[in-house]
Amino acid sequence: MTSLVSHASSVASLEQARRFSIAPMLDWTDRHCRYFHRLLSKNVLLYTEMVNVNAIIHGDTARHLDFDASEHPLALQVGGSDVRALAQCAKIAEQWGYDEININCGCPSERVQSGAFGACLMAEPFLVADAVKAMRDACSIDVTVKHRIGLDKNEDYGFVRDFIGAVSEAGCATFVVHARNAWLKGLSPKENRDIPPLRYEVVHQLKRDFPQLNIIINGGLADFDVIQQQLQHVDGVMVGRQAYHEPYWLARVDGLFFGDESPAPSRRDILEQLLTYAERQILQGVPLRNMTRHWLNLYHGVAGARTWRRHLSDAKLLASNDVRLLLKDVPNDALLEVNEYD
Incomplete structure (x- = not known):
């Protein structure tokens, strides 16, 4: 527990x-x-x-x-x-x-x-x-x-x-x-x-x-x-x-x-931590689809986000419980800054 x-x-x-x-x-x-x-x-x-x-x-x-x-x-x-x-x-x-x-x-x-x-x-x-x-x-x-x-x-x-x-x-x-x-x-x-x-x-x-x-x-x-x-x-x-x-x-x-001056995490940073989390949860019997439904909008507003959402919603892919699918068609946000919402 x-x-x-x-x-x-x-x-x-x-x-x-x-x-x-x-x-x-x-x-x-x-x-x-x-x-x-x-x-x-x-x-x-x-x-x-x-x-x-x-x-x-x-x-x-x-x-x-x-x-x-x-x-x-x-x-x-x-x-x-x-x-x-x-x-x-x-x-x-x-x-x-x-x-x-x-x-x-x-x-x-x-x-x-x-x-x-x-x-x-x-x-x-x-x-x-x-x-x-x-x-x-x-x-x-x-x-x-x-x-x-x-x-x-x-x-x-x-x-x-x-x-x-x-x-x-x-x-x-x-x-x-x-x-x-x-x-x-x-x-x-x-x-x-x-x-x-x-x-x-x-x-x-x-x-x-x-x-x-x-x-x-x-x-x-x-x-x-x-x-x-x-x-x-x-x-x-x-x-x-x-x-x-x-x-x-x-x-x-x-x-x-909150006055936190440390750099904000990139989407890629977040994704890598989600991969580790998903692997741990799958070992405990949690289906991958239970987790990925919350992550569909991580790349909201980024070119390629629609493709990312589509494959992350694919029931056949998710049924494999293979966390590597999270790396498939990841949008490239390398040029985006966290202040994109200004």
């Missing part, structure tokens, strides 16, 4: 890491994706996919919770509304070496709603507060909450303000705020990421009203200049799809947001 490691060293930098984090994304941010992202940035805070509390307690715990030690600092996001189950998961998360456990109060999918958790929990702030208290009593790692700024078409600021007020009184000091409402009816989860309007000013007001809390802003952030502007108002930013669809974009983050 590779993840049962001491996390004391990463806890010291957790507060700093929250300055820039990568969102929990269902079916995307599994351990292979997170390992890849960690190669691109040494400092960002990584999150797991949302994991249902019942899957952790009654399912294949190792499959859901295992991670590579290099992924620190790392947060586990859980979905659930049963206070005792959430507390049990907090204890398990600490035992597995996670640096933080985060409660999902923002997912609007009907599947999540049927389990009475996700965004619908925003309507029950005192239940969330009870969960936070029970989880903090069960573990010594940070307990945080990710949520929206409102439900459906209700844009009353008092709703989200009172939610944070109630939950913070239970001891939660960090809130990740997706700056859109969650429409529980009429929109798919995908549409909920784009159609409800972004209202960053609401998150800025939350920081002004709760200056003692860590307020992290999420939603539609894909430009470094915009991110720098947001950091004038809040304590940190969380990016999602941008980090997945243009992963090499992350190679600039350490220099821009």
